[in-house]
Amino acid sequence: MAEPAKNRIIDEGLDTGKERLTQERIDKVINQVLSGETGARLKAYMDTCVHCGLCSETCPYYLSYGRDPKLSPAGKVRRTMGEILKRKGKVDPDFIRQASEVASTECNVCKRCAMYCPFGVDSAYILLVIRRICHLCGVTPLYIQDTAHSHSVTQNQMWVKEDEWIDTLQWQEEDAREELPDLRIPLDKEGADFMYSVIGPEPKFLAGLLYQAAYIFNVAGCDWTMPSMPGWDNSDMAMFTGDNEIMGRNKKFHYEAAQKLKVKRIVMGECGHAFRSVYDVGNRWLAWANPPVPMVHAIDFYHELLSTGKIKIKEKYKKSVTIHDPCNVIRGRGLHDKLRYVIHELCENVIEMHPNREHNYCCNAGGGVINCGPPFKNKRVMGNKVKAKQCADTGAEILITPCHNCHSGMEDIVLYYKLDMHVKFISDIMYEVMEKPEV
Amino acid sequence: MSNFDMLYNFISGPLFIVAVIVFIGGSIYKIHQLISLVNQKEKFIWRYMSWKYSIRSILHWIIPFASTNWRKRSFMTIMTFIFHMGLVCMPFFLAAHVILINEAFGVSWWTIPDGTADVITVIVIIACVFFLLRRLILRDVRFITTPSDYALLTIAAAPFITGFLADQQCCYYRFWLILHILSGEIMLMAIPFTRLTHMLYAVFTRAYLGSEFGGVRHARDW
Structure with a gap:
């Protein structure tokens, strides 16, 4: 089910990954994922879906591309997992490349479709399994793979070095002190009320957000801290490449930073995917039923600041x-x-x-x-x-x-x-x- | 005994019992298989299952128009609900079926009036035609349709079409009657081993998603 050549997007991660991929590796990976890693959910979803198409109109890709049937949630499942099961796992490197592109760039795993399926079939879960297969085959789009590499090496998404991280916080602190002279961004303060964690891109190119957060917390009189060590980044692109092992490590660093600082809870910045990783996916992959340190999203925290009158x-x-x-x-x-x-x-x-x-x-x-x-x-x-x-x-x-x-x-x-x-x-x-x- | 009587006795006797055993045995096997898989590989699921949110979710989807998607597709919703209710109710409450049960086991219960039963049958057949047309005409549905979908639709429609024709008693009564019983038995046996299995699994998939949305995501799933 190859795409027409004119639509083909060149991506070094996908193309080079495909070139390197052997049939033996595909067989091994598919067997590992289908027999080893997945279970009742995948089986129930694939056995239960009656191909009714009630999910089609839930997907922005489907609607935006002139109702292209290939892009409906069930259509994407059909082009990926459906084919793998139909061919009993016997798929070639071209197929894996194509499946990786579908799963990584044509689906946001936002789960809107799951909410509209009469059976509650979670297509996003199925496409994440496809990403996992592609990751293990070494066929993942280059740019996101680079962020996963960064997570692996630096425990943050953007190759931010430890000194750069600390320097950025001190730079924002210094700038903000011109506006509020006693403002602090307290690093590694043990026993603070909360640890504030952000995503890698904030120190990398959105440092003003750190300024704003620090200003708000200082005015509200918060007892807070940020870790100087790895674990400050709550983001997680490994979760989206299917690199579950790195995802687990990221979450450990994050929660362990909070535990080392003996904070009462974690407040995280305005990020969605990081929240998913910290609250829903990563922690559970580590077999923690609930986050080991209470954790709230910025929305929750702002709600608290405004409703208690700490910020007027x-x-x-x-x-x-x-x-x-x-x-x-x-x-x-x-x-x-x-x-x-x-x-x-x-x-x-x-x-x-x-x-x-x-x-x-x-x-x-x-x-x-x-x-x-x-x-x-x-x-x-x-x-x-x-x-x-x-x-x-x-x-x-x-x-x-x-x-x-x-x-x-x-x-x-x-x-x-x-x-x-x-x-x-x-x-x-x-x-x-x-x-x-x-x- | 005529050939017809022999055939009739066979398919309404031993074959019927086989079909019921395959259906019940197969269903138990399929559910057991699913639960074993959870226990073997995804035990964490139990940790998040919640009766409250499971039931909340199932109710929103088992009641017509109680979910956003049912409301958005009102014609499809009406067809789906009539089709499924016909499929579940007719075998148990059709007068002709209850008479047979009464003859065999001496028990009897309320039956659907014959006129109503005819109407339900016709609507179910119309619903099947509607589903077929959707598969053929709508691009998105056609794209995900596999040959098995047509087979399943045929399996589901056959007992109603043959039953309706036999009921007319105008021509080939015996032929349609035999086909009717056979098609009913085929459907029973197909439930556990085809995607008709959604009859068994839907409650589990719904309950799981409902529990995740209610207990973890604190969001509505309807």
Whole structure:
């Protein structure tokens, strides 16, 4: 089921991986994954799906590419796991390359389709199994594989060296002290109320977010800390490449950093996939039924700051805003009502996009798709026409989304579809409208 | 004894018993296989299963229009529910079936009035045609359709088509009657060993997703 040549995207990870791949390795991997690693869920899903197509319209790729049947959730399963089972595992390197591209760049594993399946068949799970097979075959898109390598070597996503990490925090602290002279970003403070963890891209190229967070926490009088050692990064692209072993290691570093610092809990920044890894996938892969250290997403924490009056609003944000619900904290943690409380506390004019909450369309960047990098950018952005329309219909000037992947994905959409809109994090708005101490 | 009587006695006697045994035995085997797989390889699932969220999820999907997707596809929903209710109710509550049971075992219960039964049969057949047309016409459904889907649809439709024709008693009554009993038996035996198995597994997949969404994700799955 090869794609027409004109649509073929060149990706060194996929192409070189395919060249190196032997039939023996494919056989071994498929056997290992199908007989060893998967079990009742895969069997039940594949045996139960009656090919009814009720999942098709849930997927933004399907809708955005003119209802291309290849791109419906069940269509993607058919082109990947369906073929593997039909051919009893006898697939060739070309097939693995193609399956990897489908699973890694045509599905955000956002689980919207699972919510619309009468049987609760979780296509995202099936496509993650495909990513796992492709990872073990060594056929993963280059850019996301690079981030997984970075996780493996540095325990953070962006090859940030330890001194660079500390230096970045101190730089932000120094800058912020011009605004709030006694501000601190306390490193390795044992027994603090909470450890604040972020994703690698924040120190790499969004250091202003660290400034804002530090400012908000200092004004709110929080007893907080950040670890100077590995474990500060809660992100996890290994989870999305199918490299479960590295994913497990990432989560251990993260939680063990909190345990070493003897903090009461972890507060994490505005990121969705990291939350999924820390709360849902990675911790469970380590056989921890629940996170070993209590952990809350930024939405939860901002909700707490605003509802307890620790942060007061000077004057609500005037521009019209709309909310994009990130899959991993809404469908993944039900934070939609708290998110709305926070946004309504901060903003005067909130316009809902539709569908919203658990039913929101994915940003198309999540699930590691944006991390597959430039080769797949056009395919990704063009695959989210529905999102562009959803946003444009609100007529709002500002789009707020508390997730890094959503943020970057939505910025691409705003640019490509020429939407008159700016994308912001909650903390951007909060920092702008909060009551600031006189200095 | 005529050839017809011999054939009729065979398929309504020994073959029927075989079909019931295969259905019940096969169903127990399939469910046991699934649960063993969980115990062997995905034991963690038990940790997250919740009666409350399982039932919440099942109810939202077993009641027509109680989930977003059922509401979005109202015609499909109506067809699906009538089709499945017909499939489950007719074997047990059709007067002709209950009479046979009464003759064999001396027990009897409420039956669907004949006129209503005719209407249900016709609607089920229409639903099958609708499902067939969907498979043939809708691009997304056609793409994921495999030959087995047509086979399954035929297996499900056959008892109703043959039963309806036999019931008309106009022509070839015996032929349709034999085919009717046979097709019913084929369907029974096919349930555990084809994707008709969704009759057995749906409750488990639904319960698991419901538990994950309710207990872990704190979100609605309907």
